[in-house]
Amino acid sequence: MSAPILTAQNLCRHFEVKTGLFGGSHTVRALDGASFDLVPGRTLAVVGESGCGKSTLANLVTMIDTPTSGSFAIDGKDIQPGDELRDKKLRAKVQIVFQNPYGSLNPRQTIGKILMEPLLLNRPDIPADEREKRAREMVELVGLRPEHFNRYPHMFSGGQRQRIAVARALMLEPEILVLDEPVSALDLSIQSQVLNLLTDLQDKFNLAYLFISHDLSVVRHFADDVIVMYLGKPVEQGSKEQVFNAPRHPYTKALMSATPMADPANRVERIKLEGELPSPLNVPVGCAFNPRCWKATDQCRAERPPMSGGDHGFACFHPEGPEQ
Amino acid sequence: MSLLEIKNLTVEFRTANGPFRAVDSVDMTVEAGDLRAIVGESGSGKSVSMLAMMGLLPWTANITADKMEFDGQDLLKMSARDRRKIIGKDVSMIFQEPMSSLNPCYTVGRQIKEVLRQHTPLTRSERQARAVELMDQVGIPDPAKRLSAFPHQLSGGMSQRVMIAMALACKPKLLIADEPTTALDVTIQAQILDLLIDLQKTEGMALILITHDMGVVAETVDRVSVQYAGQRVEEQEVNALFTDPHHPYTAALLAALPERATGKHLPTIAGVVPGQFDRPKGCLFSPRCAFADDLCHSTQPGKASADLGEALCHHPLKNGQPVSEEPA
Numbered sequence: 001m002s003a004p005i006l007t008a009q010n011l012c013r014h015f016e017v018k019t020g021l022f023g024g025s026h027t028v029r030a031l032d033g034a035s036f037d038l039v040p041g042r043t044l045a046v047v048g049e050s051g052c053g054k055s056t057l058a059n060l061v062t063m064i065d066t067p068t069s070g071s072f073a074i075d076g077k078d079i080q081p082g083d084e085l086r087d088k089k090l091r092a093k094v095q096i097v098f099q100n101p102y103g104s105l106n107p108r109q110t111i112g113k114i115l116m117e118p119l120l121l122n123r124p125d126i127p128a129d130e131r132e133k134r135a136r137e138m139v140e141l142v143g144l145r146p147e148h149f150n151r152y153p154h155m156f157s158g159g160q161r162q163r164i165a166v167a168r169a170l171m172l173e174p175e176i177l178v179l180d181e182p183v184s185a186l187d188l189s190i191q192s193q194v195l196n197l198l199t200d201l202q203d204k205f206n207l208a209y210l211f212i213s214h215d216l217s218v219v220r221h222f223a224d225d226v227i228v229m230y231l232g233k234p235v236e237q238g239s240k241e242q243v244f245n246a247p248r249h250p251y252t253k254a255l256m257s258a259t260p261m262a263d264p265a266n267r268v269e270r271i272k273l274e275g276e277l278p279s280p281l282n283v284p285v286g287c288a289f290n291p292r293c294w295k296a297t298d299q300c301r302a303e304r305p306p307m308s309g310g311d312h313g314f315a316c317f318h319p320e321g322p323e324q
Numbered sequence: 325m326s327l328l329e330i331k332n333l334t335v336e337f338r339t340a341n342g343p344f345r346a347v348d349s350v351d352m353t354v355e356a357g358d359l360r361a362i363v364g365e366s367g368s369g370k371s372v373s374m375l376a377m378m379g380l381l382p383w384t385a386n387i388t389a390d391k392m393e394f395d396g397q398d399l400l401k402m403s404a405r406d407r408r409k410i411i412g413k414d415v416s417m418i419f420q421e422p423m424s425s426l427n428p429c430y431t432v433g434r435q436i437k438e439v440l441r442q443h444t445p446l447t448r449s450e451r452q453a454r455a456v457e458l459m460d461q462v463g464i465p466d467p468a469k470r471l472s473a474f475p476h477q478l479s480g481g482m483s484q485r486v487m488i489a490m491a492l493a494c495k496p497k498l499l500i501a502d503e504p505t506t507a508l509d510v511t512i513q514a515q516i517l518d519l520l521i522d523l524q525k526t527e528g529m530a531l532i533l534i535t536h537d538m539g540v541v542a543e544t545v546d547r548v549s550v551q552y553a554g555q556r557v558e559e560q561e562v563n564a565l566f567t568d569p570h571h572p573y574t575a576a577l578l579a580a581l582p583e584r585a586t587g588k589h590l591p592t593i594a595g596v597v598p599g600q601f602d603r604p605k606g607c608l609f610s611p612r613c614a615f616a617d618d619l620c621h622s623t624q625p626g627k628a629s630a631d632l633g634e635a636l637c638h639h640p641l642k643n644g645q646p647v648s649e650e651p652a
Contacts, residue, residue: 049509049510049511049512050509157596159596187365187366187536187597188365188536188538188577188580188581189365189576189577189580189592189593190596191580191582192580192582192590192591192592192593193592195582195590196589196590196592199588199589214509214510216510217539217581217582217583218582220582220583221582221583221585221590222582254511255510255511257514258510258511258513258514259510259539260513260514260517260537260539260540260542260543260544261539261542261543261583262538262539262541262542262566262578262581262583262584263542263566263583264541264542264543264562264563264565264566265563265566265567267542267543270514270518272514272515272518273511273514273515276479276481276482276512277479277509
């Protein structure tokens, strides 16, 4: 395994929220203490339900937002707030593909313009004819036809638009690609085409992927490493095999059991989680999962469990599986 | 007599560019107490066929059918006024987006009681009691108090429970659930699906689940019809469908599921669903089908026999291999 391209230590992003005129302010811990490495040629998947901080994490890694505390380094260089403005090359290294290809492409630009714009802004040293040549190559690379170059986004289907979004992200030759739910807006038959494209591109350019998804079947197929998040905190992380074959955190187990599998012969009894996700404004004391957990004890309600367990980490006092 | 019988239902929308056929000769028979699903990708006409039956489509829709009967009553000949007496009472529907299907201006209690006021002779206090009972039945804690909550005060899962309570208010014989869990998180999805199945059993109603999620289908229903580009291409029992799909489209769709993948690459279905202007002459799936031949490209297929899932195909599959059979 090669050296990590990005290392994050204890990343946090807190938001101050005013509640009403006299309510004072509260802190929403959208992301609370995530540590991980991104390695070239490998895919790190972040899974969890809405409000777990997946997209906040994506924003931090792409430097759209700055962390409240914690640090991360790209290529060994520690990133300080504002660095991305001083160093355009830094930002070019991390690119993002958004969830909804109907919203992320400018309807008034042709595909060619969409693809050339990143170069126009970030690489003014590249002459116009070279810019166009690169964009035309990229169109073919992502499986579109040359005549698509002068068309507008509305002339494309969802799957094709997502290919265009991927192509745009690759124009600056990034080393890290953040994929924020890239296939969840697509139909099943199109989803597999886009996933295959992403697999091929990763092999070709040795890209590090940060793959954000709520769909465990897709993650199980696509990822190498997995972080499971709950209410802004990672609760379990490890390789795909470790997390899927021997989940240690009860939430991971419940999440997997709740995910419907397309196998009617093996209908298993689901683990039924009581209640709903608590509001991020009012996170329970102790382990965030304790009100819904069937194993919760007084210790869980009082203290927050630390991440333990080495390369297969989990934050739980009463983990599933073999006792240590 | 079947609870719902639809024969040869076709829905065409009048658009500025000519007619667009959203549903194409769909048949469906539902018995009382059935638990079934309609599965298909976006644009396959799965919602539109049910909306047509409910009479909820806009005036631009042209609905034709040989037969459309609910509980012995002919829905085709019925006036809109008479149909309103059935819709919402004996047939009800829950929709995909619970947050936007509730009226934000009224309390959820008022919205549940509106159904009762329209369709039942209950008095005001009886309606209140029934509303509390319904909220309790769908698992909302502290039901009497929650009746006076406004939709924005409820989470997505709670809103969907309110929608289900509303749909159940008059003890329907048929409940249509149109992607009821698509907007919800998986742990909440599991709760809502369990609730729907429990209610279907205890109330003895028929449930039609419209979904695109093969996992939900496999874990929930007994019988499945698969739709593609407006046509029903296959109908089977759920176990048989997943082990031995008879239409090449179903087979390809199941193969594309990430959990069935064996290698690094997923099997794909080449091309896209035909649109308004590029409908093929023969079988609608023929441009994307691995087994298509000249016959498929030139002639529309008829239905295969019942043991082949009535697959709409010239060469229906058996154990993954095409068998030649003359259409019945």
